[in-house]
Amino acid sequence: MKDASTLKTSNSWRFTGNELKYVKEVLDSGFGSSTSGNMNQRLERAFAERFGVKYAVTSNSGTSTLHQALVAFGVGPGDEVILPALTVVMCGYAVLHVGAKPIFADVDSKTFLMDPSDVEKKITIKTKAIMPVHMFGQVCNMEAILKIAKNHNLYVIEDCAQCYLGTDSRGRIGGTIGDIGSFSFENSKHLSTGDGGILITNNEVFAERMRKFGGLGFKNIKAENGQVRKNKDVFQDPLYLRHDAFGWNYRLPEVAAAVGLAQVERIDYLVSKRQQIAYKYLEAIERTGCDWLVPQGVPLGAVNSYYTFAVRYEGEERLGISWYEFRRKFMELGGDGIYAALALIYNEPVMQMISGSGRFFHDIEGQGAILKGFVENAQCPVSEKIQKKLMLFTSNQGIEEDMNIQMNALEKAINYFGRR
Numbered sequence: 001m002k003d004a005s006t007l008k009t010s011n012s013w014r015f016t017g018n019e020l021k022y023v024k025e026v027l028d029s030g031f032g033s034s035t036s037g038n039m040n041q042r043l044e045r046a047f048a049e050r051f052g053v054k055y056a057v058t059s060n061s062g063t064s065t066l067h068q069a070l071v072a073f074g075v076g077p078g079d080e081v082i083l084p085a086l087t088v089v090m091c092g093y094a095v096l097h098v099g100a101k102p103i104f105a106d107v108d109s110k111t112f113l114m115d116p117s118d119v120e121k122k123i124t125i126k127t128k129a130i131m132p133v134h135m136f137g138q139v140c141n142m143e144a145i146l147k148i149a150k151n152h153n154l155y156v157i158e159d160c161a162q163c164y165l166g167t168d169s170r171g172r173i174g175g176t177i178g179d180i181g182s183f184s185f186e187n188s189k190h191l192s193t194g195d196g197g198i199l200i201t202n203n204e205v206f207a208e209r210m211r212k213f214g215g216l217g218f219k220n221i222k223a224e225n226g227q228v229r230k231n232k233d234v235f236q237d238p239l240y241l242r243h244d245a246f247g248w249n250y251r252l253p254e255v256a257a258a259v260g261l262a263q264v265e266r267i268d269y270l271v272s273k274r275q276q277i278a279y280k281y282l283e284a285i286e287r288t289g290c291d292w293l294v295p296q297g298v299p300l301g302a303v304n305s306y307y308t309f310a311v312r313y314e315g316e317e318r319l320g321i322s323w324y325e326f327r328r329k330f331m332e333l334g335g336d337g338i339y340a341a342l343a344l345i346y347n348e349p350v351m352q353m354i355s356g357s358g359r360f361f362h363d364i365e366g367q368g369a370i371l372k373g374f375v376e377n378a379q380c381p382v383s384e385k386i387q388k389k390l391m392l393f394t395s396n397q398g399i400e401e402d403m404n405i406q407m408n409a410l411e412k413a414i415n416y417f418g419r420r
């Protein structure tokens with residue numbers, strides 16, 4: 001067997017802070033609390049402080065968080081929630097989970113993000129909330145989205161799973177602009193606890209509902225406090241009634257929260273590393289004068305947190321070089337790989353199935369009958385077009401040497417095709 005110290009991977013650089021120390025604290029305390037609170041509380045306080053918000057609520061995933069937010073808004077059967085077509089399927093799942101219909105908005109061809117003018121077009125009398133998703137690390141046009149929300153009296157849940165500390169053109173941090181911000185600690189994200197998530201808001205009512213819903217509806221749960229067992233004599237009384245709200249168990253394990261606390265302590269560093277490599281990719285594109293790789297457009301004054309470096313590949317039309325061919329060459333030249341953008345949500349077989357027959361599984365009769373027909377009229381031509389063109393370059397190289405390998409591979413690949 002290999003010594004653990006030799007098992008370090010290219011991802012190890014992300015977990016070299018207080019992670020082990022805090023995990024040990026949790027185990028040494030037998031999953032108890034110290035005077036400074038348990039790990040979930042400490043993580044929540046640190047996160048809320050860094051984002052400058054009143055409340056933070058931990059969760060077991062960045063999908064659960066979306067579910068909690070929609071529940072807090074009171075979204076349910078008969079309602080519609082508008083989200084971009086170009087995002088992860090989990091955004092649609094969360095909407096379906098509360099029995100509402102996902103309605104798909106198109107994206108902007110320059111920013112690859114939810115297009116406010118298409119959002120406006122898709123509003124109906126049933127619309128209850130908008131879910132802008134800050135894809136690839138960049139905050140959506142929140143100015144326009146908030147204006148629409150205000151005019152139509154809609155809630156706004158920002159999905160920031162891919163956007164930590166990204167800001168809009170007015171310098172506002174993604175997640176602090178709408179009613180609620182949702183983050184994921186899944187392992188590919190800027191901050192990771194293996195799996196996990198967190199919600200932020202300045203709204204006390206929403207915070208309490210989200211915490212209660214994620215914590216099985218215990219009546220002691222408050223907006224700023226997840227502590228359930230307060231007074232033994234009360235808690236051990238046979239007449240004691242515990243639950244005054246409905247909920248799932250979406251709690252984040254203490255061991256994961258310990259890792260999360262250490263990650264939040266280094267949040268600026270972790271984000272800056274991703275930005276550093278993105279700036280190197282940008283440099284390579286600039287140096288070569290390449291105009292057939294079009295990077296995600298960053299509005300003036302905005303800051304992209306670069307979960308991944310996203311570009312629109314126009315080499316197929318311009319040079320006759322296929323997406324696949326460019327990717328192959330990039331990797332041949334030492335590049336780490338290029339991801340495609342995920343298929344549009346409404347093109348995924350699961351969405352077709354639920355929308356068509358109300359089934360959640362192909363071999364069980366309709367469990368979601370009320371949700372039928374939400375993909376039939378889904379029309380997002382820009383999303384359709386650019387989804388196939390997007391190239392997502394990895395940005396999780398922690399050390400300069402690895403970043404330069406990526407940058408050089410990109411530069412060489414551009415020159416290889418561009419100079420023929």
Ligand SMILES: *Cc1c(COP(=O)(O)O)cnc(C)c1O
Pocket residue numbers: 060061062063064087088090091133135159161162184185186195196197
């Ligand atoms: C990762 C991700 C999620 C879901 O997060 P999980 O923690 O994996 O459930 C939601 N939205 C976006 C945009 C994501 O990238």
